[in-house]
Amino acid sequence: MPESLYRALFEGAADAMLLYDLKNGTILAANERASEMYGFPEEELVGKEIGDLSLYNWVEERVENLAFNEGGHFDSVHLRADGTRITVHLSESIVEHEGERAVLCIARDVTERRRAEVRLQKAEKRYRSLVEHVPAVVYADASDEVSSTLYMSPYIEKMLGFSPEEWMGDGDLFLKVLHPDDRERVLTESIQTNVTGKPFKMEYRLIAKDGRVIWVRDEAVLVQDGNGGRWQGVMMDITNLKELEEQLERRTFHDSLTGLPNRALLSDRLEHALSRRHRLEETVGVLFLDLDNFKVINDALGRGGGDELLVAVARRLRSCLRTEDTVARVGDDEFAILLEDISGVRDAVRVAENIERQLREPFEVSGSRTFVTASVGVAMNSSDGIQPEELLHDASAAMFRAKHKAKGSYEVFDLSMHARVAERLKLETDLRQAIEKGEMRVHYQPKVLLPTGPKSAPRVVGVEALIRWEHPERGLILPENFIPLAEETDLIVPIDNWVLREACRQAREWQEEHQGLEGSLFISVNLSPRQFRRPDLTRMVSEALRDSGLDPHALVLEITETAVMEDIEAAVCTLQQLRDLGVRLSVDDFGTGYSSLSYLKHLPVDFLKIDRSFVNGLDKDSTDLAIVSSTISLAHALGLESVAEGVETAEQLERLRALGCDMAQGFYFAEPLSNGKAGAVLEAGLNGRGIAERAR
Ligand code: C2E
Ligand code: MG
Ligand code: MG
Numbered sequence: 001m002p003e004s005l006y007r008a009l010f011e012g013a014a015d016a017m018l019l020y021d022l023k024n025g026t027i028l029a030a031n032e033r034a035s036e037m038y039g040f041p042e043e044e045l046v047g048k049e050i051g052d053l054s055l056y057n058w059v060e061e062r063v064e065n066l067a068f069n070e071g072g073h074f075d076s077v078h079l080r081a082d083g084t085r086i087t088v089h090l091s092e093s094i095v096e097h098e099g100e101r102a103v104l105c106i107a108r109d110v111t112e113r114r115r116a117e118v119r120l121q122k123a124e125k126r127y128r129s130l131v132e133h134v135p136a137v138v139y140a141d142a143s144d145e146v147s148s149t150l151y152m153s154p155y156i157e158k159m160l161g162f163s164p165e166e167w168m169g170d171g172d173l174f175l176k177v178l179h180p181d182d183r184e185r186v187l188t189e190s191i192q193t194n195v196t197g198k199p200f201k202m203e204y205r206l207i208a209k210d211g212r213v214i215w216v217r218d219e220a221v222l223v224q225d226g227n228g229g230r231w232q233g234v235m236m237d238i239t240n241l242k243e244l245e246e247q248l249e250r251r252t253f254h255d256s257l258t259g260l261p262n263r264a265l266l267s268d269r270l271e272h273a274l275s276r277r278h279r280l281e282e283t284v285g286v287l288f289l290d291l292d293n294f295k296v297i298n299d300a301l302g303r304g305g306g307d308e309l310l311v312a313v314a315r316r317l318r319s320c321l322r323t324e325d326t327v328a329r330v331g332d333d334e335f336a337i338l339l340e341d342i343s344g345v346r347d348a349v350r351v352a353e354n355i356e357r358q359l360r361e362p363f364e365v366s367g368s369r370t371f372v373t374a375s376v377g378v379a380m381n382s383s384d385g386i387q388p389e390e391l392l393h394d395a396s397a398a399m400f401r402a403k404h405k406a407k408g409s410y411e412v413f414d415l416s417m418h419a420r421v422a423e424r425l426k427l428e429t430d431l432r433q434a435i436e437k438g439e440m441r442v443h444y445q446p447k448v449l450l451p452t453g454p455k456s457a458p459r460v461v462g463v464e465a466l467i468r469w470e471h472p473e474r475g476l477i478l479p480e481n482f483i484p485l486a487e488e489t490d491l492i493v494p495i496d497n498w499v500l501r502e503a504c505r506q507a508r509e510w511q512e513e514h515q516g517l518e519g520s521l522f523i524s525v526n527l528s529p530r531q532f533r534r535p536d537l538t539r540m541v542s543e544a545l546r547d548s549g550l551d552p553h554a555l556v557l558e559i560t561e562t563a564v565m566e567d568i569e570a571a572v573c574t575l576q577q578l579r580d581l582g583v584r585l586s587v588d589d590f591g592t593g594y595s596s597l598s599y600l601k602h603l604p605v606d607f608l609k610i611d612r613s614f615v616n617g618l619d620k621d622s623t624d625l626a627i628v629s630s631t632i633s634l635a636h637a638l639g640l641e642s643v644a645e646g647v648e649t650a651e652q653l654e655r656l657r658a659l660g661c662d663m664a665q666g667f668y669f670a671e672p673l674s675n676g677k678a679g680a681v682l683e684a685g686l687n688g689r690g691i692a693e694r695a696r
Helices: 003-012 032-038 058-065 111-133 155-160 164-169 173-177 180-196 239-253 263-280 294-320 345-360 388-405 415-434 483-489 492-513 529-533 537-548 561-566 568-580 612-616 622-637 650-659 675-686
Strands: 016-021 027-030 072-079 085-097 100-109 137-141 150-152 200-207 213-225 228-237 283-291 326-331 334-342 363-365 368-370 374-380 410-412 440-449 459-471 475-477 522-527 555-560 584-590 607-610 641-644
Touching (some): 016 032, 032 100, 085 111, 180 213, 263 326, 263 334, 283 345, 294 363, 294 561, 345 410, 415 459, 415 483, 440 492, 459 675, 492 529, 492 537, 529 561, 555 561, 607 622, 622 650
Parallel strands (some): 459 522, 607 641
Antiparallel strands (some): 200 213, 213 228, 283 374, 326 334, 363 368, 459 475
């Protein structure tokens, strides 16, 4: 090759070329690219020592990197004319130059490439550290033609107890640790991913080396490479989360006391059962169970004891049933049972009978034996498309019937009950709006003071406020037809409060109209047991008095004997608070409850009101006569006034007068009257006419 060709190759090369003396490193020649790369003009490069270009000690570097005299390849850092550094890849070879040994050094600027490499290394290190330290497992399919294996990051050992090496060594390990119940689900889903390429996202269970069940959330993708897709994914331990989730679910769908499902869960299952039975023609039965007299038992046992009993009842109910049946606690002392897939009503009745029988065995509560019975209603999904709520309603309607029939009995729902249930629901809806719509009325029945002397005439001294409902379609409804419903639904509270306020206002108005009534007329207002138990009762009463301006002494509150005796200690306390307001108190329907006479003398009350049923038999039944007589004596012995209600005949009145009864009311004198008529009677009484005259 001619010299000129060498020169052309040398000058035209894309890489820098330097020729230097092997012995002392003096640069003998440099090409154009070299002067461009180092930033020195060619004539300056020539004559420099090669070591001047290097950041390191040139001789040492060479000894270290090259077999001396033989040339080779290595990287070094060189300095440019302006002091900046470049990374260069050097390829050196020994050549003959003018009879001496020289080195031909080809230098390539690899600064950019090196930087990229370093960046990559750092990134990889970062990722590796991330993969190895995140509290999650990063995994990748590491299979080759020979064997299938899975790379699992080290966290897998913390999570499942199998080390990454064990995973690499056993291609089937995943299938071995996959929870059997989740196997099908997971495999189906992964086939989906393999087929469609859609990301895989699932929560499932794995079994750890020590047998613990671990919930994981697994998210993976198929990464395409030359030979199809490879799985890469992240797996997180969500066992704690799952536990929390389950706890929350338990709280939402279970009763905390008994651990039984609650109403929400029952409705849910019922709905499922009903829709499934639609398809499979199965029969679904619901039992509604209410403990008899639970309030009394609860008071006797104390709260803790009551709870203990409920838990024991729940357990016993559970034990009477098949595992597929649901027993739920749906109220304080109410349970509902869902019987799925039974052959008919006979099966349901058999279960009800069995429950009654099982409950008859005594319960051990707080170390003593307690007996409890339950009323049970049975309903079946007789009609298609019946809703869960309707079925529950049917069962509870039947339960109410059972309760009326006899404690500890059951009753099967029939269609005639259906009509009643519907009617009841309608009534309840109407009742909710009755006050707002101004449909409630208060009627007033005069109360008469019975004179002691034979010649003096009875005198109206008070009135009893009795509620009426003027229903737009049904006309006037008497309290017995809506008060029990109001009691059950708690609507009684606003109703009673309304009557109280209205009666106080009316009484005050009469007093202001007729000076003679001031200080003498009193008004009686009935309090429902529920109202009586309310902690804000005294506040309601004092507000009614304050707002009406009525003297507290002019207000008498009537509380039934049963309500007082239900919880005698609490009653005494409430009665005393009411008395402290200055109002007077009356025990209504006396004789119908089970008064403990020894308690009676501790009751801070003013009147005993003899129940209508005894007054009724006064002129024909000697037992009634005896009861009325002793009640009047009892009242007097306790320093109370006696009041007879339901006086209908002159004979009854005569007997009462003879027995020394203090006051009376009844149709014989007057029926409950509208406020206008009652006002007129009061005015007439003041003038010595009207009712007082009729009553002789
Ligand atoms: P109660 O407090 O024992 O009221 C007396 C009931 O006997 C009234 O029935 C009255 O109309 C009726 N009565 C009065 N004289 C005679 C008579 O000579 N013969 C007969 N057969 N009955 C007579 P009413 O008004 O139907 O009230 C029934 C019950 O409803 C009341 O019994 C009371 O317990 C309750 N009640 C009435 N108004 C209210 C109220 O505003 N709040 C609450 N919580 N209960 C009320
Ligand atoms: Mg009354
Ligand atoms: Mg009464």
